[in-house]
Amino acid sequence: MKLAKIIEELALTVETAQGRLDREVKGGYVSDLLSDVMANSREGDVWVTIQGHPNIVAVATLRDLAGIILANGRKPDTETVQRADEEKIPLLCTSLPTFEVVGRLSRLGINSQG
């Protein structure tokens, strides 16, 4: 499923997406521990987290993730948006709780690749 479709279905706020909205999302991963995401996320995953600091962009870049969803009303730091923009990592926000985000993704057919 294309990232643009997910943004539409979940009514996500787009912080930055740099023309990567047509990227295919292969699956999803949830965690707020960066090493856990490094170890267990898969290429093409959309990552749901409440961490908003710039290091999430490094993790998403290194793992080739399809995008980051900040759940639970969390807002990214200004520098996070800037970095995501530079690295072309789509950064999306929602006030929905993490559990709800994942439930909705799953209903759309986005599941764990692991």
Next chain:
Amino acid sequence: MEERVLEWDYEIEGKDFRNAGKVSSKVKEIMKELGFDPDFVRGVAIASYEAEMNVVCHAEKGTLHFAILPETLRIVVQDKGPGIPDIDLAMQEGYSTAPLEIREMGFGAGMGLPNMKKNTDELDISSTVGEGTVVEMLIRTPPSKERSE
């Protein structure tokens, strides 16, 4: 490819969370440009990132040396820092000495060294308490994948 060694050296600043991960991004970029298999590159990126973050989280400063040898990649991360008193304990998944504010950022899950071990063929750690730590990682390059140069 000839029996030529390609190598790069980078500096890592302790507590510099703004630039954390940049060195590993460079390592990844180099490998990508040299045409290594993407899955292999991601594995190396994990090991490199964890070693880099250990310096950022725990040390004053450090260096990352990256070398592409004929059949192996070599990453050596050396730091000036507190050192690791008990390496076996540090290798245990879940064990961490990271302070609370670093844990709140999602670091210090005690997965760094285990992640390095899982993604390398050889991991050698030597450390002197009060002086620093040297982490050497060797990763065999996949034989089946010919690199395009």
